[in-house]
Amino acid sequence: MLSKKNFHTKQKVISVLLLFSFFAFAGIIYTFRISSIIDARHIKLVEYSENVEVEVFNGRIQMDDGLIQKDSLAYIGIKKSFDKAILYVNRLAEIANKTKRDVPDSNQIFEQKLSETKTSIEHLEQLIMSGHYHKRQSLDSTMLRAYLDFNRIFTEYEKTLQNYINESNSRLKKKIFLLLGAIFVILLVSLLLIARLMDSLMKADRQILSNTMDVEQRERRRIAMDLHDGLGAILSSVGMYSKILEKELIDNKHAGEKLKHITNLSNQALQAVGEIINNLNPSILNRYNIVESLEKLCAKMNSIGKMTVEFDSSQFSGEMTKSKEVMLYRISGELLNNSLKHANADHATIKLSRIRSHVILSYHDNGVGFEISKLAMHGNDKMGLSNIVERVESIGGHCVLESSPGNGFTIKIEFN
The missing domain is CATH 1.20.1330 (f41 fragment of flagellin, N-terminal domain)
Structure with missing residues (x-):
């Protein structure tokens, strides 16, 4: 239509x-x-x-x-x-x-x-x-x-x-x-x-993009549920049966070591599936609001010990739609991963605020930076920033990016 x-x-x-x-x-x-x-x-x-x-x-x-x-x-x-x-x-x-x-x-x-x-x-x-x-x-x-x-x-x-x-x-x-x-x-x-x-x-066009995002979100949720109920359940069963066999074959050390290896592999696979499920449909947003979810995301990054992340939400109040919360959460996660993996930053700040009907997310890191003009070149956007800009524009928002070699990276996201 x-x-x-x-x-x-x-x-x-x-x-x-x-x-x-x-x-x-x-x-x-x-x-x-x-x-x-x-x-x-x-x-x-x-x-x-x-x-x-x-x-x-x-x-x-x-x-x-x-x-x-x-x-x-x-x-x-x-x-x-x-x-x-x-x-x-x-x-x-x-x-x-x-x-x-x-x-x-x-x-x-x-x-x-x-x-x-x-x-x-x-x-x-x-x-x-x-x-x-x-x-x-x-x-x-x-x-x-x-x-x-x-x-x-x-x-x-x-x-x-x-x-x-x-x-x-x-x-x-x-x-x-x-x-x-x-x-x-x-x-x-x-x-x-x-x-x-x-x-x-x-x-x-915005409605089409918004509908596309909604469909994508529903599809992500469906895939996450299928993985959780299907593959996740199977891997849990594999780990449970391997532990039962370990007890039954306690006298057979050679078989027991192999079963322990199978148990470890199933646990690793189950953990990987859990991460995939969380990326597809952040379960944290089902339990907490966007402010609490971002606080926990920053705390998780700080626990790694490679980068210090500060989060400020003192000027934010009110609520957002679930799709926008999911988008902000994913964008924040991508920006933090970019700062850690590509920018070699050791400090980053996230500020979430609201001015009247506008929601603003400001992000800054002290990484190596890059030339903004080169971002538009084909095949040169290794950090997925173009994808972030497109997602923000799809909901009628806009982004302002600032960076130069040696001066870190700043992005300001604003939407109604």
Whole structure:
């Protein structure tokens, strides 16, 4: 069930990442597309506006040439230029009509000035063509005023066009900022979801490790009971029968010596089985709490005479689960054996304390020490420290290791 949950959690993490990537990519594509459309639209507006001015200016030049040269055919070119100018104005109006929703305020003013420009061009064309039909040979003041009005209106139109483009760009920037804000919010939500999913995944992993430890503990207990009830009982029977035979064959010294040897071997085997059983399932923890068990472990090490061990539990109170007590007891035993066998230490201290809801086990010896950086190298952990770290992390705890050549070894274990 837990492996399935892990699989589904990983699927959810991937789905969240894909969903965020999709939104981010879609937002970037949308922004790029809108920006390209607006840029192309602005280029067309500027281009058509310049063409309007050029065509009106060309019409004015051709009109002057027609008047000077008294060429009536010049009016055909004049009409053509003004018709082109009006065509460009109509194209500008089409673009403005498509962008009413984008910049409604500026668009209204822009269309108004564009309409005035178109009216001015039509009026100017009408005056010129009217002068041609009536065979007027010179520009009168009415035409001059009409052309000056066109220049004034077109200048105002250009200012309006610039404002229109600026407001359009400003609105585009706002859209981009809003889009970036939305992407940022989606990113935060995605990170929050991923953090929760990862936390769920870590909890599931810890649960798997915790369940594994529980299963291991139950299996150790079962094996210990099987050894005690099975092999232990057989070895006890062998020792008992060998002693009975010793009494019956008391006159046969040769057979008696062999039976004594069998008795010694059975006792040694029974003692070895007892040690194995104790390692599999420390029976001391069934009779004593963790503090008393560690005190007896330290007393046992002191009785060996090769190393002095001090134990301090003055700052510890409360109880722990049996699995955690077993883990701490085994870790303490392994650390003491490491100090004795590998570190050549003659003094060690164990301190068990509790700070609020945290249990802390501090261990220090004055042994030869080693390079902590080399502990992570493959095949270099001869003292089983990596195994200790993994077991502590499996219950949500953490370890801090300190050591250097000649400065002993220190480890601090902390968990809830």
